[in-house]
Amino acid sequence: MSLRLSTVILPHRRWHEGGRATWTRAEQLGFHAAYTYDHLSWRTFRDGPWFGAIPTLTAAASVTERMRLGTLVTSPNFRHPVTLAKELISLDDVSGGRVTLGVGAGGTGFDATALGQEPWTPRERADRFAEFVPLLDRLLTQDAVSYEGNFYSAHEARNIPGCVQRPRLPFAVAATGPRGLRLAARYGQAWVTTGDPKLYETGTPEQSVQALRDQGERLADACAALGRDAAELDRVLLTGFTPDRTRPLESLDAFVDFAGRHRALGFTEIVVHWPIPGTDFAADEKVFERIALEAAQQLD
Secondary structure, three states: OOOEEEEEOOOOOOHHHOHHHHHHHHHHOOOOEEEEOOOOOOHHHOOOOOOOHHHHHHHHHHHOOOOEEEEEEEOOOOOOHHHHHHHHHHHHHHHOOOEEEEEOOOOOOHHHHOOOOOOOOHHHHHHHHHHHHHHHHHHHHOOEEEEEOOOOEEEEEEOOOOOOOOOOOOEEEEOOOHHHHHHHHHHOOEEEEOOOHHHOOOOOHHHHHHHHHHHHHHHHHHHHHOOOOHHHOEEEEEOOOOOOOOHHHOOHHHHHHHHHHHHOOOOOEEEEEOOOOOOOOOOOHHHHHHHHHHHHHHHO
16 A cells, blocks of 8 residues: 655745745655645744645645645634635635645634634534534535534525536545544545544553554444445544654654554555744754655655
């Protein structure tokens, strides 16, 4: 099974002060895809520069030609399906059909209450997500949509001409719980995980591998319940949040070992963060580029 290597480029640099150069370099290095976080602010970057995901991806689409582009991930925290669908159709058009939407239920970060709402409970986030994804699916595949739900409404929302990719751009659904996995099984072209957050601080790499194996089995069960072949979904691991979070980028050999163990679990895409000095994503840029250029051949 071939394994694709992709990267996440956080939107913290001005476009003309390194932002553009990073995206073009990612394509030169041969990454399958380059994603960005769809947040209004994020963790330790809260008090520094942070730019919008869709405008950043639109700019990236104009300076790249082959590499896929996407969000990891968009959530209902501050998005509405009607306006999001229009932006995604426009981005898919500008990119020539190279967009993947990573989408998840969202968390409790700084931007979860940026619109003035009270923090949602896990169940409230799951309820909204269960309505958000099917409505977005309809908006991206139908010329006109009307809908009245518990959380979202659409009144003759027009989305002509639709996506360049047909029937719509692919969804990479981030999920670990049963309801989210059912959404991934029904609507996803890919499934995204960061591992088990409970293991982040004190777990072991072995425990993480087992947790990911268990998640994959639950995804397969969700697919089987719908009569869908689980092999139809790509499996995407966003690195940096497992117990061995820094080790994969310490050397080419370390990455090949990490990627090989996770390919054996059925993952088809590994996503690494572009190095940012002085942050949790600090890494040797020369090692990072060597991984991008050489890891795929060693994993074939």
